[in-house]
Amino acid sequence: MVTIADVAQKAGVSISTVSYVMSGKRTISQETRDRVESAIDALGFSPHAGARSLASRATNVIGLQAPLRSGVDVHVIMQVVTGVVTRARTQGYDILLLASDDAKALQRAARGSMVDALLVMDVESDDPRIATLTDLPHPSVLIGLPAGRRALPCVDFDFEAAGWLAVDRLVALGHRDLALIGSPPEVMARHTSYADRLARGFLAACEANDVSGTIHPCPSTPEAAQTVDRVVSEHPSATGFLVHNEGALPHAAARLAVHGGDRFDTVALCPEDVAATVPGLADSISVPAEAIGAAATDMLCEMLAGSPRQAVRLLPPHLASATKP
Amino acid sequence: MVTIADVAQKAGVSISTVSYVMSGKRTISQETRDRVESAIDALGFSPHAGARSLASRATNVIGLQAPLRSGVDVHVIMQVVTGVVTRARTQGYDILLLASDDAKALQRAARGSMVDALLVMDVESDDPRIATLTDLPHPSVLIGLPAGRRALPCVDFDFEAAGWLAVDRLVALGHRDLALIGSPPEVMARHTSYADRLARGFLAACEANDVSGTIHPCPSTPEAAQTVDRVVSEHPSATGFLVHNEGALPHAAARLAVHGGDRFDTVALCPEDVAATVPGLADSISVPAEAIGAAATDMLCEMLAGSPRQAVRLLPPHLASATKP
DNA sequence: ATGAAAGCGCTAACAC
DNA sequence: GTGTTAGCGCTTTCAT
Numbered sequence: 001m002v003t004i005a006d007v008a009q010k011a012g013v014s015i016s017t018v019s020y021v022m023s024g025k026r027t028i029s030q031e032t033r034d035r036v037e038s039a040i041d042a043l044g045f046s047p048h049a050g051a052r053s054l055a056s057r058a059t060n061v062i063g064l065q066a067p068l069r070s071g072v073d074v075h076v077i078m079q080v081v082t083g084v085v086t087r088a089r090t091q092g093y094d095i096l097l098l099a100s101d102d103a104k105a106l107q108r109a110a111r112g113s114m115v116d117a118l119l120v121m122d123v124e125s126d127d128p129r130i131a132t133l134t135d136l137p138h139p140s141v142l143i144g145l146p147a148g149r150r151a152l153p154c155v156d157f158d159f160e161a162a163g164w165l166a167v168d169r170l171v172a173l174g175h176r177d178l179a180l181i182g183s184p185p186e187v188m189a190r191h192t193s194y195a196d197r198l199a200r201g202f203l204a205a206c207e208a209n210d211v212s213g214t215i216h217p218c219p220s221t222p223e224a225a226q227t228v229d230r231v232v233s234e235h236p237s238a239t240g241f242l243v244h245n246e247g248a249l250p251h252a253a254a255r256l257a258v259h260g261g262d263r264f265d266t267v268a269l270c271p272e273d274v275a276a277t278v279p280g281l282a283d284s285i286s287v288p289a290e291a292i293g294a295a296a297t298d299m300l301c302e303m304l305a306g307s308p309r310q311a312v313r314l315l316p317p318h319l320a321s322a323t324k325p
Numbered sequence: 326m327v328t329i330a331d332v333a334q335k336a337g338v339s340i341s342t343v344s345y346v347m348s349g350k351r352t353i354s355q356e357t358r359d360r361v362e363s364a365i366d367a368l369g370f371s372p373h374a375g376a377r378s379l380a381s382r383a384t385n386v387i388g389l390q391a392p393l394r395s396g397v398d399v400h401v402i403m404q405v406v407t408g409v410v411t412r413a414r415t416q417g418y419d420i421l422l423l424a425s426d427d428a429k430a431l432q433r434a435a436r437g438s439m440v441d442a443l444l445v446m447d448v449e450s451d452d453p454r455i456a457t458l459t460d461l462p463h464p465s466v467l468i469g470l471p472a473g474r475r476a477l478p479c480v481d482f483d484f485e486a487a488g489w490l491a492v493d494r495l496v497a498l499g500h501r502d503l504a505l506i507g508s509p510p511e512v513m514a515r516h517t518s519y520a521d522r523l524a525r526g527f528l529a530a531c532e533a534n535d536v537s538g539t540i541h542p543c544p545s546t547p548e549a550a551q552t553v554d555r556v557v558s559e560h561p562s563a564t565g566f567l568v569h570n571e572g573a574l575p576h577a578a579a580r581l582a583v584h585g586g587d588r589f590d591t592v593a594l595c596p597e598d599v600a601a602t603v604p605g606l607a608d609s610i611s612v613p614a615e616a617i618g619a620a621a622t623d624m625l626c627e628m629l630a631g632s633p634r635q636a637v638r639l640l641p642p643h644l645a646s647a648t649k650p
Numbered sequence: 651a652t653g654a655a656a657g658c659g660c661t662a663a664c665a666c
Numbered sequence: 667g668t669g670t671t672a673g674c675g676c677t678t679t680c681a682t
Contacts, residue, residue, distance in 0.1 A: 001438075001675095002436070003674095003675055003676085004675065004676065005675080013652075013653090014652065014653045014654075015653085015654090015675090015676085015677095016652075016653065016654080016655095016677080016678075017651090017652060017653075019676070019677060019678080020652090020677095020678095023677080025677090025678085026651080026652090027651070028651070028652085029651060029652090032651080032652080044432075044436060045436075046432075046433060046436035046437035046438075047437060047675080047676070048378075048379065048437065048438045048674085048675050048676070049375070049378070049384075049437045049438055049439045050374070050375035050376070050377070050378035050379040050384065050438060050674085050675080050676090051375070051379045051658090051674070051675035051676040051677090052375070052675080052676055052677075053373075053374070053375035053658090053676090054373065054375040054376045054379055054657095054658045054659060054660085054674090054675080054676070054677090055657080055658055055675075055676040055677040055678080056658085056676075056677055056678090057658075057677095059374075059375065061421075064422070068403065068406065068407040068410060068411075069407060074399050074400055074403050075399055077403070078393065078399050078402070078403060081393065081422075082393040082394060085393060085422055085424045086393075086424060088424065089424035089425065094421055094422075094423075094424070094434075094439065095421070095422045095424070096386075096419055096420070096421055096422070097389075097406075097410055097419075097420045097421070097422045098419075099410045099411060099413065099414035099419070099420070100414065107369075107371075108371060109419075111327070111369060111370075111371035112371035112372060112373065112374045113326075113371075113373045113374055113375060113659095114374045114419065220602070221601070221602050222602060222603065222604040247602060250575050250576075251575075254579070276546070277545070277546050277547060277572055278547065279547040326659090328658095328659055328660085329659065329660065330659080330660095338668075338669085339668065339669045339670075340659090340660080340661095340669085340670090341661080341662080341668075341669065341670075341671090342667090342668060342669075344660070344661060344662085345661095345662095345667095345668090348661080348662095350661090350662085351667080351668090352667065353667070353668085354667060354668090357667080357668080372659080372660070373658085373659050373660070375658085375659080375660090375676095376658070376659035376660040376661090376674090377659080377660055377661075378660090378674090379658090379659080379660070379661090379673095379674045379675060379676085380659075380660040380661040380662080380673080380674055381660075381661055381662085381674085382661095382674075438675095
């Protein structure tokens, strides 16, 4: 193993000089800096992460708790993780992927000085992890927006605005009776934050536009087709549809095309590349999952750099390309 | 911060005793062990990971390089990662998610003693990372099976056997003319290991069963339907289909149902839960993605524990439930 | 502009 | 069965 002492010897300087060349925390003559840098390259030296964290009390690692098992919205999760990992690296941080989704895992990582900060996805309103994070001296950011007392900084997509945007778009296309094909029943029943926020925006926008709107939970499986059948038969006047359910989307879209042909328009709420694989959409509103991960990471890095903390950041929705022929 | 010295003082023992209680590397009287353990709980002590790795030259972290951006087979990747993370934790390891897919990232993690070992997904035959890994003193395992000289231990699904199994099953259902709807053209053209292995097994099994079989690259998009149209028109006698393409699967299966109705049978090769979302399959052969991740992790942990290294491990295919009504 | 040296918190000899 | 202590490789005062 190559140590800082090897580098110092090879460059003919002291250990501390090598350290300062790396950190830039004190002025070094150009000549010395050059010698040290070439010694570093020549030896292929990388400072020992453990030694560094022991001495400096910083790990340059961010702990990430992502819902790996969730069957729902795999694409979204993957993209958020990608955004986090990529942005973290550009800021000089690595990502430790936490195995379990519980508060214990957060404590273990934090107390053991494995991480400088924590990023947590999929937090629910009364989640015990919130209290744990609040008690920890480490900065943390939630990806998502739990309802209730907001004790921690959050980054999420603005689902409420997305509801408005979808309604505005469908109304502009001439529809007066709209239906939201949404998350699976169990998610709706839990009053998951994003489902609720989307519903709120959707209904408010319907009212503001003076059109009618209904909301329908939908399984993320081929049974989505049956849900569509039911919605269509119970609401024969509905012609504008918003689908927010990655698993159900292909089945729902296909079924809506069968029922409505050109009379129907469907807007999907999902990552752009998921929408691209579904034919016949009027438009899609893209969930910028990778950007969310990046934004959360940025916020965390700013906190680590000592900025005053910003409470909530919601990324706005945008209409993306349509796939309708 | 709570240190081992705090624990030692509170328990009225020496620092080393605390250390030995944690590691179990020497016999401790039950009474002392109890006192130490309650001091640990009472103080909420977790040993400083950096200090530990500095002193013991082991991090208890495994570096994982996963193809996060790949649009293809997100479910498979997520499941493999889940398998890795979960199994690693049960073995006492944490996972550092490497940001870039290049050899430099591996070197950085290894040289900086951030990890004890490396797990790399999606390696190609002439991948420069293979040489890097070989040169490193750290143990490593590939998830996948690059063609060519096999310098490193590998864990993968037995795609060749899956080809045989699919053919046997379709032949048993009475089909004499089979078609494999496979990976996207660019993947096929690269002669990606798994696509080649599946093709080899498929063709060999067709020959052994004395039935005819053809192979067709297919985009992972709704255009899969056009591919199916073309295959059906060019091979009117084909009635048994094997689909290996997560993105194309729903579209291909639907289209095959339109063309062939009950005359056709379709076997999908994908994770079990993906197959469950597609109606009308004769059977599916499940890609045990989570098990692959777990197996690779086990192999790595065995190497870390000093076992002689095992070169290649291929998990066998199994028929899973059908969704055909 | 550079060096010397005191820790950071832990493990693992080496004592007894 | 338990204690003492010399490092592990680095950062960061304190000197010069």
